[in-house]
């Protein structure tokens with residue numbers, strides 16, 4: 001095989017809550033619309049059409065703490081607070097009934113979105129990558145093992161900016177449940193240990209600016225707080 005021609009780069013990882021261990025991140029899948037109110041606020045019919053996915057690069061995942069840089073090429077950076085599934089056991093064509101056995105843990109993340117680039121991409125039929133997959137576009141809290149959280153199917157999910165509540169919903173409002181999302185994703189790709197799945201955001205998405213402080217969380221799962229630099 002031979003030596004690497006470049007220094008080996010660091011594997012992206014998130015801290016495991018309450019431990020010194022880390023969760024290695026392989027790929028990052030994101031569900032597009034998974035709460036009716038958010039689908040409506042984005043101008044879509046919230047009918048239960050099959051879930052669709054897009055991706056972020058794995059090194060877009062950064063700890064949701066400290067400072068997160070305001071990205072280039074946008075003047076409309078949006079927050080989307082989301083339940084994040086951490087896959088521990090891979091598989092393809094996973095049955096809904098067995099899907100939870102593949103989940104190692106959960107967290108809360110923010111699907112940061114360059115909304116102006118996304119709107120332009122949509123109007124031109126172009127891919128969303130530049131709107132969704134920029135550096136540090138996926139701040140995420142520590143990964144909480146299932147042994148701590150169980151498999152949450154309800155619980156308040158919220159995000160506030162500078163102390164003002166912007167997004168609030170409940171996991172029970174998700175159009176597609178965690179087992180259904182895992183099952184669907186595994187029909188398109190073979191899921192692998194270390195994959196993350198962002199499961200969509202409730203209503204109330206909006207702009208943030210440099211200097212804003214974002215706090216959010218999911219009842220019974222995790223919380224975060226960071227500043228946009």
Ligand code: MN
Pocket residue numbers: 030031032080082111198200201
């Ligand atoms: Mn999202």
